[in-house]
Amino acid sequence: MSRYARKVSSTPTFKRLPRAVREQQMLDAAVRVFSRRGFHAASMDEIAEAAGISKPMVYAYLGTKEELFVACLHREGTRMTEAIAGAAAPDLDADERLWRGLRAFFGFVGAHRDGWAVLYRQARGSQPFAGELAAMRARLVEVVAGMLDHALRARGREVSGTDLEVVAYALVGASESLADWLADHPGADPEKTATRMMNVAWLGADQLLGGSTWRPPQQ
Amino acid sequence: MSRYARKVSSTPTFKRLPRAVREQQMLDAAVRVFSRRGFHAASMDEIAEAAGISKPMVYAYLGTKEELFVACLHREGTRMTEAIAGAAAPDLDADERLWRGLRAFFGFVGAHRDGWAVLYRQARGSQPFAGELAAMRARLVEVVAGMLDHALRARGREVSGTDLEVVAYALVGASESLADWLADHPGADPEKTATRMMNVAWLGADQLLGGSTWRPPQQ
């Protein structure tokens, strides 16, 4: 007799699907579960159940828990960077480029809140992935710093690399923070959020690029 | 015969210390371990060992793992808010107040990198504490928003509450991001980092407060 309690009645309850499809379903489920529970608190059983499949299938297709998480990170990260890269036409004013980048970024977060949560809230902290994430973030910071540098040279000014890097860090951090705010306010409009970020970033950056500097008071 | 393998030789290897002292040692160890491993990956055994004490003592004094983590959060959070509050004289120009707050903040992070890591990198994500943290962050955002509002009224202008909140969010996020950068660069100077943040924040805020607004291109 069959060991499949559910299949006694000869009609299989579960559809057989090609690997590529199942893998995406699993990744979808994993992103959802990881985003809510966090890496450690998420269990493979729950992910499997959310994907409508049994645990060994997950292992067979995506490997161990860590590998699965990295796969999630990878997919969501790629989606995000592509969304941003696709929007950024290289030869435009810094102003315009920044605006398009921000719009794409907030658009992505608005549309993939779970993905954002995994990328930003979960991967931090858990050692094995900190590197993976830090690298992505570093690339982003570099892009922003490069943009600032470009705009700066166009105005005939020059600033140390560290200074640029730090300002870029601040801008990226501010964006991430607003993205978080956006992710927590389902009613909020990504476009409007991007405009707000642009206000903070650009009006500040414009001053900085123009040569203004704030100095601490005499003390 | 004694069950204490180590104490056979009549001289106790471990000093007996009053509860208050041991509790601080335990919290120190816990913050250290939590900051490196994250909440889930940290084990009570490792924390106990790092504190130079046995596990049951930790349970006796600080309770379960969650309670211990909350205690860490609480101590470090209090230290931080007090450091900032202590620096912020209420009746000063927004300019000056922001500067002092930032300086205190980055000073704290530079001096308590582990505490910062627990507060910022670990508490996010792990559901039980997200609330705890979000509340602290919300208070901070509110303070910044209040400051902006104050400065704004002084210039005879007015802006919607949400707008202020969002700008405040961006500023707080930028600061956190720079704090992270600082925590990862042991050689970096907190004072200088605060100055950099002030440059980004204030030159931008000054423009905003003056009524400048960036608007998306025609499209």
Add this chain to the structure above:
DNA sequence: GCGTAACCCTACGCATGAGTAGGTATGCTC
């Protein structure tokens, strides 16, 4: 129409780590 590869399952082994039981030593009070 038949073999074989691709899908899919139930049910377990086993390590890790939270929390506890139960007992020992030592300072402090009277």
Add this chain to the structure above:
DNA sequence: GAGCATACCTACTCATGCGTAGGGTTACGC
């Protein structure tokens, strides 16, 4: 200097959850 509260320990129990063994069943090529 007896008693008691406090500080402290070793050695367990037990749940959780990762990863796998060992198999069934269906589609697809030939």
